[in-house]
Amino acid sequence: xxxxxxxxxxxxxxxxxxxxxxxxxxxxxxxxxxxxxxxxxxxxxxxxxxxxxxxxxxxxxxxxxxxxxxxxxxxxxxxxxxxxxxxxxxxxxxxxxxxxxxxxxxxxxxxxxxxx
Amino acid sequence: xxxxxxxxxxxxxxxxxxxxxxxxxxxxxxxxxxxxxxxxxxxxxxxxxxxxxxxxxxxxxxxxxxxxxxxxxxxxxxxxxxxxxxxxxxxxxxxxxxxxxxxxxxxxx
Numbered sequence: 001x002x003x004x005x006x007x008x009x010x011x012x013x014x015x016x017x018x019x020x021x022x023x024x025x026x027x028x029x030x031x032x033x034x035x036x037x038x039x040x041x042x043x044x045x046x047x048x049x050x051x052x053x054x055x056x057x058x059x060x061x062x063x064x065x066x067x068x069x070x071x072x073x074x075x076x077x078x079x080x081x082x083x084x085x086x087x088x089x090x091x092x093x094x095x096x097x098x099x100x101x102x103x104x105x106x107x108x109x110x111x112x113x114x115x116x
Numbered sequence: 117x118x119x120x121x122x123x124x125x126x127x128x129x130x131x132x133x134x135x136x137x138x139x140x141x142x143x144x145x146x147x148x149x150x151x152x153x154x155x156x157x158x159x160x161x162x163x164x165x166x167x168x169x170x171x172x173x174x175x176x177x178x179x180x181x182x183x184x185x186x187x188x189x190x191x192x193x194x195x196x197x198x199x200x201x202x203x204x205x206x207x208x209x210x211x212x213x214x215x216x217x218x219x220x221x222x223x224x225x
Binding site: 004031033042043044045048050055056091093103104105106107108109110 | 150152157158159160161162165203205210211212213214215216217218
């Protein structure tokens, strides 16, 4: 498997524009996570899905952020409108459901977002 | 609320100089403590999972240990290629990982 695939790798956009980040999880993985990484706050969980259903979105900073998972092989994270403080590296991760759930998550290479 | 604190924030060692990184945690019902390595511009890469106090795991020059309150990542005779940020995370009753801020390790030749 090619691992978790994210696109684009880099995104530069102007304040107020809509940004869509994409993720293809590892085939067969039931859980998908969206994280944001900044120097100040480290890795923060934004939202996660189980079997395409959003389970916990308490980390989504505000209504400008939304995430969808229309099928088992694709998820998007959308920011509308974008603001400079959204600049960060956004990671997608996936892991299988193995009973007790004691398994590691596999991360993609991330999307570096810069809002100017 | 689950919390993870890592120390030190940064550590600079000479090649061959052994040391340890610390991860202190509070979690409701530990379902795993995870160590990841992250290189610049890349996503975190899985190293170890520990489930219960007293457990130890090894991989090349790295050994991870776990107590009821903390975990240590011991690095023996490190090489420059071990330079990276090392992240600790816990999973409690929920299915999400809560990460610490990481330790940035630099090994000088």
